[in-house]
Amino acid sequence: MITINVLEDDLLQQSRIEKILRRVLSEQQIDYRSLGIFGRSDQLIDAATERGYHQVFFLDIEIKGEEKKGLEVAQAIRKKDPNASIIFVSTHSEFLPVTFRYKVAALDFIDKTIGDEEFAVRIAEVLEAVQERQENTVAEDSFVFETKQSVIQVPYKSIYFIETSPVPHKLVLHTRHERIEFYGKLSDVLKADERLYKCHKSFAINVDNVVRVDKKTQQVFFENEATCTVSRLKQNALIEKIRTSGAAGGMEVVV
The missing domain is CATH 2.40.50.1020 (LytTr DNA-binding domain)
Incomplete structure (x- = not known):
């Protein structure tokens, strides 16, 4: 069962991403523990208390006018959880090459300017990859403890x-x-x-x-x-x- 957290400071984009995520989760019948939407980076980092391959983070790159804040958040998440799945969602496609320099091993980069249907397809593909990764890892050799x-x-x-x-x-x-x-x-x-x-x-x-x-x-x-x-x-x-x-x-x- 996955846990999803979204960092997005624009209210319209928050609503859009949440709506598409819930639609994909329902259509794909994906079990999830929680879906958190955050407008501030410190709120998301404080809320990231779990650990493991089930953790999924969708991060905008520019937050509150800071162009690369999402990349710094990704680094903070990676320190707390080396196995979490990180996906950047941004209108700044020019930042794609920069994400590699931050060494956070992002699973994907999704451009927010694409239409809703294509956006939903990309989200579905990412969540499918997360599930496969989680299932393979648990099957191999993991200690899992849930409270x-x-x-x-x-x-x-x-x-x-x-x-x-x-x-x-x-x-x-x-x-x-x-x-x-x-x-x-x-x-x-x-x-x-x-x-x-x-x-x-x-x-x-x-x-x-x-x-x-x-x-x-x-x-x-x-x-x-x-x-x-x-x-x-x-x-x-x-x-x-x-x-x-x-x-x-x-x-x-x-x-």
């Missing part, structure tokens, strides 16, 4: 561990490249993906990425010296699980 507040979707192989946050009802996901906070319970995460192993009351880990277990200090180590705690009672069971999973090739055990 009322947000959806988290990251490649499972990149996960080190998930821990409870000092902030009530929040969790922190640690991967090879980033740290992601989201609302949820550790027990629900473990139900959502049985590949994760609860090695401590506050930690669930991806055993495939463990490189060292230090029984003396009760620490589990990952690449880049990332660490989490393993309870004394879970140490032997964790080591055995790593060995039986076939991921123990380079694992070191310190006693």
Whole structure:
């Protein structure tokens, strides 16, 4: 199920894009979680709390008289969500070559000056591509966790561990490249993906990425010296699980 956000500061264009989007979503019977229309870039960035291949952003390039504001917004989105789909929708076709220099990996560039029917066709093509990308990625190897507040979707192989946050009802996901906070319970995460192993009351880990277990200090180590705690009672069971999973090739055990 996709989440769609639109950045457009012209009220007539807002109405047009929303109308065409809702029409395409209905005609193509595309399931979507929400459709947000924003006139200010800060509002859209603040609202972009989800992560994953299901995220879709339609961005105007010129916002409030700033010619390349949409490109800067795209960069901010890409930092928050490397896997989101970004589509530029603009009357400034001359900016098409410039979008590549911003290195945001936009999925498409749609010229707003085209007629409604052609616009609808382009929107339909983009959403079809997003769905295919999402389905292929989820089928391959993703960790997906959905709550009322947000959806988290990251490649499972990149996960080190998930821990409870000092902030009530929040969790922190640690991967090879980033740290992601989201609302949820550790027990629900473990139900959502049985590949994760609860090695401590506050930690669930991806055993495939463990490189060292230090029984003396009760620490589990990952690449880049990332660490989490393993309870004394879970140490032997964790080591055995790593060995039986076939991921123990380079694992070191310190006693």
